[in-house]
Amino acid sequence: MRQIFERMKAIPKSDIVNIRYREKMEERKSLLHSVRAEYAKAAADLETLKGEVIKTIRGESTFSKELLSSLIAEAEAKCQELQENMETAQAAYDEGKTVLASLNAQYDDIISWAEMYDTASMEAKKMIVNCLIKRVDVYRDYKLHIDFNIDFEQFCGGLDIVTIAA
Numbered sequence: 001m002r003q004i005f006e007r008m009k010a011i012p013k014s015d016i017v018n019i020r021y022r023e024k025m026e027e028r029k030s031l032l033h034s035v036r037a038e039y040a041k042a043a044a045d046l047e048t049l050k051g052e053v054i055k056t057i058r059g060e061s062t063f064s065k066e067l068l069s070s071l072i073a074e075a076e077a078k079c080q081e082l083q084e085n086m087e088t089a090q091a092a093y094d095e096g097k098t099v100l101a102s103l104n105a106q107y108d109d110i111i112s113w114a115e116m117y118d119t120a121s122m123e124a125k126k127m128i129v130n131c132l133i134k135r136v137d138v139y140r141d142y143k144l145h146i147d148f149n150i151d152f153e154q155f156c157g158g159l160d161i162v163t164i165a166a
Contacts, residue, residue: 001117001125001128001129001132002117002118004132005113005114005117006114009111009114009115020103021096021099021100021103024096024099025093025096025099028089028092028093028096029093031089031092031093032086032089032090032092032093035082035085035086035089036086038082038085039079039082039083039085039086042075042078042079042082043079045075046072046075046076046079049068049071049072049075050072052068053065053068053072056068113128113131113132116128131149132148132149133146133147133148133149134147134148134149135147
């Protein structure tokens with residue numbers, strides 16, 4: 001555990017937090033752009049269908065009133081769904097500062113565990129290890145396989161914030 005903590009302490013906070021924050025914000029920004037583009041296309045399609053209704057009333061369109069009615073209903077439902085998706089994506093993008101604060105808190109927690117591990121009581125060490133390790137498998141010839149709750153590779157690339165950002 002000491003070796004793992006030493007390796008974690010060696011990684012600068014700004015590297016981990018900023019990289020992971022930019023990564024998550026880029027994901028959210030691209031999702032927001034794609035949803036906005038889909039909504040704009042669906043709204044344009046709806047307007048085209050409504051324009052076709054006027055042509056039908058004048059007798060200039062080959063589409064029936066019933067067909068246009070069903071197509072407009074579908075387009076309106078799709079626009080409504082995309083509007084809700086766009087609002088959700090916007091809210092996720094706007095809460096980026098909360099994500100940054102959570103990343104900082106997670107990093108600080110892990111580093112504080114690393115700093116107190118050597119001086120902690122046996123019960124406190126067990127609690128720290130319990131927070132970091134999910135499972136330990138022991139095989140023949142004392143071979144161990146340890147599953148961590150926070151993967152060291154994930155820590156190197158950024159904190160694991162599945163519960164925050166997902």
